[in-house]
Amino acid sequence: MKRLDIYIVIAVIVISIGLFLTFSLQSQENREVVISLKGEEYSRVKLDGKEHLFEIKTELGYNRIIVNADGVRIEEADCPDHDCVEIGSIKKVGQSIICAPHHLVIEIIGGEDTDLDGISI
Ligand SMILES: [Zn+2]
Numbered sequence: 001m002k003r004l005d006i007y008i009v010i011a012v013i014v015i016s017i018g019l020f021l022t023f024s025l026q027s028q029e030n031r032e033v034v035i036s037l038k039g040e041e042y043s044r045v046k047l048d049g050k051e052h053l054f055e056i057k058t059e060l061g062y063n064r065i066i067v068n069a070d071g072v073r074i075e076e077a078d079c080p081d082h083d084c085v086e087i088g089s090i091k092k093v094g095q096s097i098i099c100a101p102h103h104l105v106i107e108i109i110g111g112e113d114t115d116l117d118g119i120s121i
Helices: 002-029 114-118
Strands: 032-037 040-046 052-058 061-068 071-077 096-099 104-109
Touching: 032 052, 040 052, 071 096, 071 104
Parallel strands: none
Antiparallel strands: 032 040, 032 104, 052 061, 061 071, 096 104
C-alpha cells in the first residue's frame, strides 16, 4: 500500500510538470513581435527564441532591431533622443517600444492562448 502511494505521488508530479511545460511552451509559441512603420505593419515574427535581425532604414532614420531568446530590443538608432534604445528589451505580451521620431512601433502580441500567460514562475 505504501509503495502504491509513492507511485501515485510520482504520477501526479510528472503529470503536473508535463501540463506546466505544455502550457508555458504554448504561450511562448503564441507570442509574436509586430513591427509597424508609420502606422502600417512592416514585419511580424514569432518570439520563439530564434534570432532575427531587422535593419530598418527610412527617410526618417535608422533602427537596428534584434529579436532573440531575451525578447526584442532596439540595439541601435539614429533618432535624437535614443529613448527607444534605452528602454532595453521587452518580452511580455502587451509591452511595446516606440521610436516616435521614426514613427516606429514594436509590439508583442499574444495568440489565442494569452490567458495562459498568468502561469509564470
Ligand atoms: Zn528612437
